[in-house]
Amino acid sequence: MSEQKIIGKGTWIDKLAFELLEREKQIGRNIDLIRVESGLGASGIPHIGSLGDAVRAYGIKLALENFGYKSELIAYSDDLDGLRKIPEGLDVKEEDIGKRVSVIDDPLCDEHDSYGSHMSSLLLDGLNDLGIKYVHKRAYETYKDGLLKEQIHRILVHSKKIGDKIEELTGQQKFQNVLPYFPVCKNCDRLYTTESLEYITNEKKVRYRCKDSEIGSKIIKGCDHEGESDITKDLGKLTWKVEFAARWQAFDIRFEAYGKDIMDSVKVNDWVSDEILEFPHPHHVKYEMFLDKGGKKISKSLGNVITSKKWLNYGTPESILLLLYKRITGARELGFEDIPGLMDEYNELENIYFGKTKVDNEAKLVKSRGLYEYVNLLNPPKNSVTHVNYRLLIELCKIFKDNRLKHVTSKLIDYGTIKETNSHVEDLIKYAGNYSDDFEETKITATKITIDDSSKKWFISDSSWRYIINSGTYTIFKLTRTRTISIDQWIHYGWAWFLFKIYTKKNNLMMNMRFKN
Numbered sequence: 405m406s407e408q409k410i411i412g413k414g415t416w417i418d419k420l421a422f423e424l425l426e427r428e429k430q431i432g433r434n435i436d437l438i439r440v441e442s443g444l445g446a447s448g449i450p451h452i453g454s455l456g457d458a459v460r461a462y463g464i465k466l467a468l469e470n471f472g473y474k475s476e477l478i479a480y481s482d483d484l485d486g487l488r489k490i491p492e493g494l495d496v497k498e499e500d501i502g503k504r505v506s507v508i509d510d511p512l513c514d515e516h517d518s519y520g521s522h523m524s525s526l527l528l529d530g531l532n533d534l535g536i537k538y539v540h541k542r543a544y545e546t547y548k549d550g551l552l553k554e555q556i557h558r559i560l561v562h563s564k565k566i567g568d569k570i571e572e573l574t575g576q577q578k579f580q581n582v583l584p585y586f587p588v589c590k591n592c593d594r595l596y597t598t599e600s601l602e603y604i605t606n607e608k609k610v611r612y613r614c615k616d617s618e619i620g621s622k623i624i625k626g627c628d629h630e631g632e633s634d635i636t637k638d639l640g641k642l643t644w645k646v647e648f649a650a651r652w653q654a655f656d657i658r659f660e661a662y663g664k665d666i667m668d669s670v671k672v673n674d675w676v677s678d679e680i681l682e683f684p685h686p687h688h689v690k691y692e693m694f695l696d697k698g699g700k701k702i703s704k705s706l707g708n709v710i711t712s713k714k715w716l717n718y719g720t721p722e723s724i725l726l727l728l729y730k731r732i733t734g735a736r737e738l739g740f741e742d743i744p745g746l747m748d749e750y751n752e753l754e755n756i757y758f759g760k761t762k763v764d765n766e767a768k769l770v771k772s773r774g775l776y777e778y779v780n781l782l783n784p785p786k787n788s789v790t791h792v793n794y795r796l797l798i799e800l801c802k803i804f805k806d807n808r809l810k811h812v813t814s815k816l817i818d819y820g821t822i823k824e825t826n827s828h829v830e831d832l833i834k835y836a837g838n839y840s841d842d843f844e845e846t847k848i849t850a851t852k853i854t855i856d857d858s859s860k861k862w863f864i865s866d867s868s869w870r871y872i873i874n875s876g877t878y879t880i881f882k883l884t885r886t887r888t889i890s891i892d893q894w895i896h897y898g899w900a901w902f903l904f905k906i907y908t909k910k911n912n913l914m915m916n917m918r919f920k921n
């Protein structure tokens with residue numbers, strides 16, 4: 405392998421920011437200020453993956469600044485999005501389906517003016533908790549202030565050409581017949597029941613009809629109203645297939661990441677941006693999707709959704725940032741049981757950064773140091789904090805429920821894990837205490853395991869699982885340091901771990917891993 409040049413701090417974030425810069429230079433655009441954007445949906449309960457979009461875009465901003473450029477993150481919340489489906493557990497009226505989330509009552513508290521505001525605030529609070537700085541823009545104001553009116557006009561003038569292109573790129577024929585714009589029905593206030601029939605160019609108005617429409621696999625009754633909607637006012641919105649392009653040009657956006665689920669939209673938007681609006685589309689990267697432990701797209705229903713707020717009961721902001729900055733591609737299953745591993749992984753990175761753990765591989769060293777700096781938003785602490793193994797803390801917190809802080813602290817001192825307590829150790833005990841109170845430990849009686857050759861192969865390829873399982877009861881503990889294990893042992897432990905995973909998934913149990921010194 406040839407030696408690779410290290411870019412910036414050696415992480416994927418630096419590489420991406422570098423590509424972006426190279427592309428901008430090639431296009432020849434002004435790069436005095438480079439804006440990056442993230443979109444925040446305001447129609448569902450935001451989970452930790454929803455934060456990822458903004459957190460990672462912020463990483464790009466930091467990398468650009470590190471290269472000596474000025475940059476800014478625009479966090480755009482689409483609160484004009486219509487409600488397609490009522491998230492499970494939310495008290496929202498059926499008749500609100502198809503309405504803009506900015507006009508639906510807040511179902512969760514009295515503090516916000518709408519459903520959309522509540523959901524946006526959850527996301528923004530999450531970003532604030534992590535220390536992410538951004539300029540917030542709302543769809544509601546963007547349209548009200550007419551910031552997209554020129555782009556909307558141009559798109560509607562070229563709607564025939566765009567309809568053809570949408571069919572060519574995605575196979576969707578709908579926009580051959582209707583305009584890519586949803587007026588809000590003047591009579592029933594819904595926008596996903598309206599169909600735009602004609603653009604009256606000199607008046608800048610869209611003629612529409614409100615009709616029965618399929619929204620979120622349900623037929624929603626239209627009210628048959630026919631009317632005209634002024635595109636310079638906040639009386640409608642572009643469909644996502646073309647709206648990003650309008651926004652990119654209006655806000656001068658040079659980078660936006662996207663998830664696999666909106667890949668088709670991005671393809672169309674790139675073309676609209678380049679060919680119709682004559683604004684070279686921003687640089688992109690496809691980011692990782694988070695799945696729940698059943699391998700499905702993460703649930704957005706109330707109760708079981710993994711929000712940053714809940715996460716922060718059990719783990720530090722750094723554990724979330726580490727999760728989001730570790731890598732960007734692929735898909736991964738995510739649950740609260742990932743917190744102990746991330747907490748300990750952060751400590752390990754800190755040890756590498758401060759030279760307490762030696763890493764021989766130069767590339768790995770640079771990358772680990774770089775990752776540590778990004779997790780600290782390029783403002784790493786001067787000194788390492790006291791480290792206590794998180795799983796050990798969970799175990800101690802399980803034993804000591806009353807007067808926990810005092811007892812756990814004195815045990816840690818007895819063990820020689822810490823010399824004295826401090827506010828960081830107290831925080832850790834609080835996190836681990838919440839974790840041990842909320843998640844039950846699962847033990848499964850051992851069974852004899854035999855495996856065939858094809859399973860062996862499967863296990864060797866799944867090298868991400870480095871766990872050992874005791875016989876007797878399956879007490880699982882993570883290898884905190886690499887030890888030498890024979891292939892046979894590997895296969896045995898890997899297979900048992902696999903069964904354990906299946907068992908817990910099947911029985912819907914929250915797992916907890918026991919730590920052993």
Ligand SMILES: [Zn+2]
Nearest residue numbers: 510513516522
């Ligand atoms: Zn609220």
Ligand SMILES: [Zn+2]
Nearest residue numbers: 589592614627
């Ligand atoms: Zn209507």
